[in-house]
Each structure stands twice: as C-alpha cells, then as structure tokens.
Amino acid sequence: MKSKTTQEHHVTSLVCQTIPGSTKNTISLVEKIKGAEVHGENTNGKIVVTLEGDSQAYLSESIEALRGIEGILTLAPVYHEYITENHSQ
Numbered sequence: 857m858k859s860k861t862t863q864e865h866h867v868t869s870l871v872c873q874t875i876p877g878s879t880k881n882t883i884s885l886v887e888k889i890k891g892a893e894v895h896g897e898n899t900n901g902k903i904v905v906t907l908e909g910d911s912q913a914y915l916s917e918s919i920e921a922l923r924g925i926e927g928i929l930t931l932a933p934v935y936h937e938y939i940t941e942n943h944s945q
Contacts, residue, residue, distance in 0.1 A: 861942070866915050868936040869906045872922065873929045876901040882927035889921050904934075912938070 874882040879901050883894045891908040907918045915936075922931055 863941045864910055864912075864938055865908070865941075866910070866912060866936070866938045867906060867908050868915055868919075869904065869934045870919070870922070871932045871934055872903050872905055874901040874903060875927050875929060878927040879903065882925060885925045885927070886922065889918055891918060892922075 872882075872886075876899075879897055883897065883903060886892050886894055886903070886905055889907075891914070893906050893908075895904045895906060897903045905922070907915055907922075909915050909918065919931065922928060
C-alpha cells in the first residue's frame with residue numbers, strides 16, 4: 857500500500873530598513889541565511905528580501921535571524937504564500 861506525504865514550500869517577502877551607509881554590509885549578511893535573497897535596495901537604506909523554505913517554522917527562524925542582523929532597523933512583511941504537494945510513496 858502506498859502512503860502519501862505532503863510537502864510544503866513557503867515564500868515570504870519583506871521590506872527591511874537598514875542603517876544608511878551600512879546597507880551593502882547588511883545585504884551580505886542577509887544573503888548568508890539559507891533561502892534568503894535580496895532583490896533590491898534604495899538610497900535610503902531600504903531593501904527587499906525574499907525567504908524560501910519548506911515550513912512556516914523555518915521561515916519564522918529565518919525572520920528571527922534577520923532581526924538579529926546588525927544594521928537592520930525594521931522588518932515589514934509584505935507577502936506570504938505556501939504551496940502543498942501530495943506525493944505517493
């Protein structure tokens with residue numbers, strides 16, 4: 857008998873305010889987080905970040921890691937989507 861497993865994929869995006877002048881360094885620290893990608897920045901220190909992972913718990917951990925990065929002042933969630941897929945084994 858085949859069993860079914862459910863696999864999740866989560867994507868969330870955030871706008872982060874960084875300390876102006878430290879944005880480049882902050883971006884390099886953000887990109888060290890697995891599943892994190894910076895998609896843009898402006899001259900005022902705002903950056904757009906997406907996080908991808910296989911669970912809501914992983915995204916929560918990643919957001920907490922972002923909060924801990926020196927140079928990030930605020931995080932504002934913009935979007936969250938999750939997809940589930942059923943697989944037969």
